Amino acid sequence: MNPSLSLAGGPPSALNRIQRLSLFLGFAGLFILLLATFGIGFPKPGLWLALALFLILGGVLGYSLGAYSGHPAGIRNNGVWFKSLSARGIWAWGLGILLTGFYVVLYFYPQYLGLVQDGPNRGLIALFDPLSRALSGNPASQWFVYGALYTLAILAFGAKFIWKYRHNRYQLLRTLSVMFFQLAFAFLIPEIMARLNGDLPYYDLKNIWPLNYYNFERYRVNAFIGEGNLGLAMLLFGVASTLVITPVLTYFYGKRWYCSWVCGCGGLAETAGDPFRHLSDKSTFAWRVERWVIYSVLVFVVLMTTAVVYSYLGPDHSRYWLSRGELLVGVGVLLTLVFAWVMLFRRKELQKDARYGAIAYFTIILALIGFHYLSDTQHVFLFRSETLRKTYSLLIGSIFSGVIGTGFYPIFGSRVWCRFGCPMAAILGLQQRLLSRFRITTNGGQCISCGNCSAYCEMGIDVRAYAQKGRNIVRASCVGCGICSAVCPRGVLRLENGPLQNRINHRDMLLGAEVDLMDFVGEEK
Amino acid sequence: MHVLIIGNGISGVTAARHIRKNSDCRITLISAETDAFFSRTALMYIYMGHLTFQQTQPYPESFWSRNRMDRIRGYVTAIHPETRSVALADGREIGYDKLILATGSKPNKFGWPGQDLDGVQGLYSYQDLERLEAFAPNATACRRAVVVGGGLIGIELAEMLRSRDIPVTFLVRESSFWNGVLPAGESEMINTHIREHHIDLRLGTNLKEILPDANGRVRAVVTEQGETIPCNLVGLTAGVSPNIDFLRGSGINLGKGVLVNRYLETNLPDIYAVGDCAQQREPIGRRRPVEAVWYTGRMMGETVARTVCGQRTAYTPGHWFNSAKFLDIEYQTYGWVFPEHTREAHEAHFHWRHPKKHICLTLAYDRGSGTLLGVNTFGMRMRHAVLDQWLTEQRTAEYALTHLREALFDPEGYSDYRKHIQTAFRQQTLTAS
Numbered sequence: 040m041n042p043s044l045s046l047a048g049g050p051p052s053a054l055n056r057i058q059r060l061s062l063f064l065g066f067a068g069l070f071i072l073l074l075a076t077f078g079i080g081f082p083k084p085g086l087w088l089a090l091a092l093f094l095i096l097g098g099v100l101g102y103s104l105g106a107y108s109g110h111p112a113g114i115r116n117n118g119v120w121f122k123s124l125s126a127r128g129i130w131a132w133g134l135g136i137l138l139t140g141f142y143v144v145l146y147f148y149p150q151y152l153g154l155v156q157d158g159p160n161r162g163l164i165a166l167f168d169p170l171s172r173a174l175s176g177n178p179a180s181q182w183f184v185y186g187a188l189y190t191l192a193i194l195a196f197g198a199k200f201i202w203k204y205r206h207n208r209y210q211l212l213r214t215l216s217v218m219f220f221q222l223a224f225a226f227l228i229p230e231i232m233a234r235l236n237g238d239l240p241y242y243d244l245k246n247i248w249p250l251n252y253y254n255f256e257r258y259r260v261n262a263f264i265g266e267g268n269l270g271l272a273m274l275l276f277g278v279a280s281t282l283v284i285t286p287v288l289t290y291f292y293g294k295r296w297y298c299s300w301v302c303g304c305g306g307l308a309e310t311a312g313d314p315f316r317h318l319s320d321k322s323t324f325a326w327r328v329e330r331w332v333i334y335s336v337l338v339f340v341v342l343m344t345t346a347v348v349y350s351y352l353g354p355d356h357s358r359y360w361l362s363r364g365e366l367l368v369g370v371g372v373l374l375t376l377v378f379a380w381v382m383l384f385r386r387k388e389l390q391k392d393a394r395y396g397a398i399a400y401f402t403i404i405l406a407l408i409g410f411h412y413l414s415d416t417q418h419v420f421l422f423r424s425e426t427l428r429k430t431y432s433l434l435i436g437s438i439f440s441g442v443i444g445t446g447f448y449p450i451f452g453s454r455v456w457c458r459f460g461c462p463m464a465a466i467l468g469l470q471q472r473l474l475s476r477f478r479i480t481t482n483g484g485q486c487i488s489c490g491n492c493s494a495y496c497e498m499g500i501d502v503r504a505y506a507q508k509g510r511n512i513v514r515a516s517c518v519g520c521g522i523c524s525a526v527c528p529r530g531v532l533r534l535e536n537g538p539l540q541n542r543i544n545h546r547d548m549l550l551g552a553e554v555d556l557m558d559f560v561g562e563e564k
Numbered sequence: 565m566h567v568l569i570i571g572n573g574i575s576g577v578t579a580a581r582h583i584r585k586n587s588d589c590r591i592t593l594i595s596a597e598t599d600a601f602f603s604r605t606a607l608m609y610i611y612m613g614h615l616t617f618q619q620t621q622p623y624p625e626s627f628w629s630r631n632r633m634d635r636i637r638g639y640v641t642a643i644h645p646e647t648r649s650v651a652l653a654d655g656r657e658i659g660y661d662k663l664i665l666a667t668g669s670k671p672n673k674f675g676w677p678g679q680d681l682d683g684v685q686g687l688y689s690y691q692d693l694e695r696l697e698a699f700a701p702n703a704t705a706c707r708r709a710v711v712v713g714g715g716l717i718g719i720e721l722a723e724m725l726r727s728r729d730i731p732v733t734f735l736v737r738e739s740s741f742w743n744g745v746l747p748a749g750e751s752e753m754i755n756t757h758i759r760e761h762h763i764d765l766r767l768g769t770n771l772k773e774i775l776p777d778a779n780g781r782v783r784a785v786v787t788e789q790g791e792t793i794p795c796n797l798v799g800l801t802a803g804v805s806p807n808i809d810f811l812r813g814s815g816i817n818l819g820k821g822v823l824v825n826r827y828l829e830t831n832l833p834d835i836y837a838v839g840d841c842a843q844q845r846e847p848i849g850r851r852r853p854v855e856a857v858w859y860t861g862r863m864m865g866e867t868v869a870r871t872v873c874g875q876r877t878a879y880t881p882g883h884w885f886n887s888a889k890f891l892d893i894e895y896q897t898y899g900w901v902f903p904e905h906t907r908e909a910h911e912a913h914f915h916w917r918h919p920k921k922h923i924c925l926t927l928a929y930d931r932g933s934g935t936l937l938g939v940n941t942f943g944m945r946m947r948h949a950v951l952d953q954w955l956t957e958q959r960t961a962e963y964a965l966t967h968l969r970e971a972l973f974d975p976e977g978y979s980d981y982r983k984h985i986q987t988a989f990r991q992q993t994l995t996a997s
Binding site: 114117119120207211322323487488489490491503521 | 891
């Protein structure tokens with residue numbers, strides 16, 4: 040694909056002086072981290088770490104200054120399709136391979152980052168020891184290094200994003216929110232809690248099951264229960280997050296309250312991933328794949344979690360408050376209730392294939408539970424629960440969400456994981472589609488079909504297809520980032536919470552001529 | 565039945581879509597411009613690098629075969645109503661049972677010396693975009709561009725060129741930007757904004773001639789004030805007119821455009837005209853006889869589809885609405901708001917402007933009854949359905965301002981200026997009475 044039509048040389052792509060200086064600073068910071076990774080020891084690691092992090096932060100901020108200052112506030116997507124980095128050019132592939140490599144090392148070979156079992160850390164991880172000790176009192180791990188860099192990315196690129204969209208108050212508030220939740224909830228609070236109460240499991244309170252698929256594993260549940268009231272409260276909060284808090288908030292605000300205001304994955308996608316949002320695939324084929332994959336992951340995580348919890352619960356109440364039989368019955372009843380409600384009240388809204396999917400999956404789950412009652416082995420369902428857990432952790436937790444989800448930002452766009460893989464997004468999406476006040480309202484007949492909304496939708500929704508028909512957008516995958524509304528040159532789209540009635544409307548009247556014409560069209564259908 | 569549509573812009577394609585909805589007849593679209601339908605209003609975003617050409621196409625490639633719409637790439641040189649056929653430049657003859665003319669516009673050229681030089685162009689077609697890419701790819705190849713004509717396309721072209729750091733001189737005949745349409749306060753605000761974007765805005769300046777270099781390329785323009793401005797590109801954006809030259813001698817009645825009645829029928833049976841190229845014999849309300857607007861093209865396409873399918877339907881557009889974006893300032897209009905020199909005596913205005921930001925609102929209302937006539941907003945989004953309803957129900961301006969909240973369509977979290985606007989309105993009405 041040649042995005043430029045140019046015959047006599049391309050559009051300007053050169054960086055200005057401030058941007059070049061900033062890039063130098065940022066890369067200098069990264070270079071310090073790289074040196075540490077390759078085993079160069081620094082005399083005062085704390086000082087060098089601070090220097091590296093501030094250089095990176097300064098580099099990003101300076102780059103933003105060079106890019107956006109000197110222009111009036113407004114949508115500035117100039118040259119997005121001309122730049123190698125944002126148009127799948129050689130730089131994009133280079134960055135993609137680099138990020139992917141980083142994730143592979145992080146998940147599978149942390150020893151190369153300097154992780155030492157039963158001894159002092161070396162390399163990059165040792166460089167982060169001073170910061171880790173200052174927060175939690177413990178030496179750093181590869182996860183601490185990752186968390187710190189992740190937080191830095193959200194803060195630095197969050198600032199860049201705010202600068203870019205400084206005319207848009209919704210974007211400002213939303214970005215401040217993801218920056219806050221990452222810094223406080225994902226990074227600082229768990230570390231500080233580890234210092235205050237070392238026996239509590241590391242708990243990012245906004246990381247909710249099933250995104251946090253390991254939340255109810257045995258070691259965590261035991262630790263929660265063993266820590267008295269505080270631990271118990273945290274365990275109950277974890278259950279309530281999934282069963283009560285999430286559905287209530289999603290009913291009022293749509294899944295955006297989580298996916299683009301709170302969640303860490305969403306936070307990175309919205310900030311560091313913003314330059315790549317237009318790369319998401321908008322084809323109907325991608326949409327079909329999306330629905331199959333994401334709901335399969337959801338079924339997988341439900342089965343896996345049930346199996347894992349089942350495996351450590353006893354046959355009676357002597358070990359835990361819940362017995363294994365009760366667990367299975369509970370899961371079955373809950374799913375059946377949800378299923379029955381959907382079939383009774385939302386049948387007409389579901390497209391045919393979604394209905395078939397629902398029927399198939401619920402049948403499988405119920406059949407597997409039934410199978411267990413009929414069998415007499417140590418296995419849960421058809422598999423050993425530990426095998427299930429390990430498979431999920433490897434395939435979904437590491438490879439999908441990390442290596443592919445983030446590593447391929449410059450190629451597939453910033454929301455691959457959120458769109459195709461995240462089981463939390465799947466649950467929230469089903470609810471957003473079926474029971475929520477949220478929708479994107481289309482403004483009568485003002486759409487000019489330009490395609491900016493579709494192009495800049497990170498979730499690959501063909502927003503224009505709805506807008507040019509004057510229809511509201513009610514889609515399970517919409518994370519409510521609000522960029523479609525921001526880039527629309529004619530003020531056609533608005534994210535809104537409103538009554539369920541007429542949420543999915545057909546306001547053909549304003550598209551065509553007078554009302555009587557549209558009555559005719561109405562009859563046609 | 566074979567319906568032949570000349571032109572695959574918004575009017576022609578909308579007609580085709582609705583004919584397919586309502587009937588099973590054979591549909592053929594002819595275009596000399598492109599194979600696929602694209603959003604003409606999005607051409608600017610391709611040059612600016614916001615969108616690829618493919619992304620400006622509202623329907624995927626599979627759409628055409630799925631809906632059984634044949635597409636022919638070719639230039640129609642003449643139509644022969646007596647044999648019910650059209651002739652293409654490549655010699656082909658194509659028959660039809662019903663013919664819809666949706667040929668759009670072409671940029672105006674007013675006989676300026678040098679107007680056909682290389683590097684002198686309008687901005688309307690895909691080919692214009694290709695020319696622009698050839699003559700103004702960057703600031704090295706194009707050291708300055710001059711844009712002639714202060715309308716919607718002129719300001720878009722200026723914005724496009726600025727996105728590639730090309731210095732732009734913007735010649736506007738009027739004393740203030742687009743003040744043939746916008747009231748003074750609004751026009752004034754856009755002048756300021758144009759200059760903020762480092763566009764060299766020359767108000768009250770006319771083009772006299774365009775000078776060539778040795779190779780027949782543009783070298784400079786000369787204004788009527790006698791100033792010579794060296795440049796490598798001249799954008800002629802002084803409006804558009806119907807693209808109908810190939811119809812001369814066909815027997816179809818022509819004015820400025822193809823003359824049609826309320827049913828979009830020409831004087832010849834089974835030949836219709838829609839969109840930019842159509843001219844109403846009797847203007848509708850205060851609308852112009854030729855409406856070269858995306859939205860009206862869409863409405864006409866939908867209307868003619870009914871007629872073609874046997875349900876003869878008059879073109880009765882509802883309340884006027886339109887929108888545009890002037891660099892960073894969005895503009896919406898509903899109903900009629902006229903500038904000072906074309907305003908009738910009974911039309912009173914209330915104008916509010918934010919003290920610092922580029923946000924303003926103008927309400928036109930009847931001086932006697934207070935009935936709302938129209939609304940212009942800049943930097944503030946309005947809800948189409950609500951304003952349409954108010955205009956239909958003939959609500960007063962006061963009602964509109966009291967219920968302004970229902971009409972606001974800005975994203976969540978935006979500042980709400982209702983109180984300021986309402987206070988300003990009360991003060992104005994107090995002073996007036």
